[in-house]
Amino acid sequence: MLVEKRLETLGIILPQKAVIGALYVPVKQTGNLLFISGQVPMKDGTPVFTGKIGSERSLAYGEDAARLCIINMLGAVKEYLGDLDRVKEVIKLQGFVNSEIGFDKQHIVINAASQLLYDIFGEIGRHARTAVGTNQLPMDVSVEIEAIFEIGKDV
């Protein structure tokens, strides 16, 4: 339970149940890859970071939103795997930042997500990554992040 210990040290409490629609699944496995549905900054079923990053919402607000996406992502992965130590590698992140015209620091926003994964998983948490802006996200959330994780074959 190494990852759980690091989460505790970081003061992170994972959500009990991934909030997700019925028509699709939070995590879908193929071979030893987990494809993780786009995570949004919700808490107890309610979006807590909404609106466009730029003048309306600050960079720091976007970073907080990105971190909550990762916390929800790990909640979904834990629910699927049972044990987060089964994660062998974080392969890929794709982050969408709800952006005002003129805001061009999407990479800084998504850095908060990458940093948190590194803080939790260490070297295996380093991943390939794409960060882009968008004019609209579902429920007007500020950030949405999807991922691919690799799990150990024998565990």
Added chain:
Amino acid sequence: MLVEKRLETLGIILPQKAVIGALYVPVKQTGNLLFISGQVPMKDGTPVFTGKIGSERSLAYGEDAARLCIINMLGAVKEYLGDLDRVKEVIKLQGFVNSEIGFDKQHIVINAASQLLYDIFGEIGRHARTAVGTNQLPMDVSVEIEAIFEIGKDV
């Protein structure tokens, strides 16, 4: 031909030939995964759902566009595989919705795609998913959806 029967029951006729540019391919296989190019709501080579969802185009219009993307996707997969029963799992969808500023129901639009895959494939049709908005899509189509499918190894 179970999937073909379900398509018939649902009254769905797949396009004969995937409409796609010459520089890339509709489906690219690696191992037992099929990466499927972004599908747009075209019919006989012409976009049939165009414009931004919001006030200009209704939610229902977007849902129809999403369903046509899936029909074109299955046309491309059938052309590649010969037999849609070779599909073992729908792994992942990523849906882009051409959105007016203020429209934040991209997940509802893409639900129409997820529902159709579930109606056709049943449990193996449930997938990981990301739905986002965008300010522009190619040929001003209303929706674009890409996917990853898994096929059986022995078939």
Added chain:
Amino acid sequence: MLVEKRLETLGIILPQKAVIGALYVPVKQTGNLLFISGQVPMKDGTPVFTGKIGSERSLAYGEDAARLCIINMLGAVKEYLGDLDRVKEVIKLQGFVNSEIGFDKQHIVINAASQLLYDIFGEIGRHARTAVGTNQLPMDVSVEIEAIFEIGKDV
């Protein structure tokens, strides 16, 4: 060194070092797949194609940006693999075009990327692809492209 020869014939010089943030990696491998981080049209650490394609920036400007993304991508892959002949297949591209409202030729912009991969790799360079627009990209770059490559197992 077949690929290197083709690069030379095409007059393409790859960048020596992939410019990328410290929190993530340019290339992450899982099995024989390489997930390549979103590449932007930078040169020596500076964005050289910026702004939205449409009236402000021409289609041709976007095509040049897309080609530079691919050149940087191959620089990153070469740095990772040592030898570009280890590339067995280009599996997938996803291209984001920084777009003015009303510009709907994202597929033409990304065709420049697809064409260049075909020119360099030939048939194995043909890939599945998604091209979309976006209202903002990091550092206001005009195009961002991510990819999945497959490498040979035994090489």
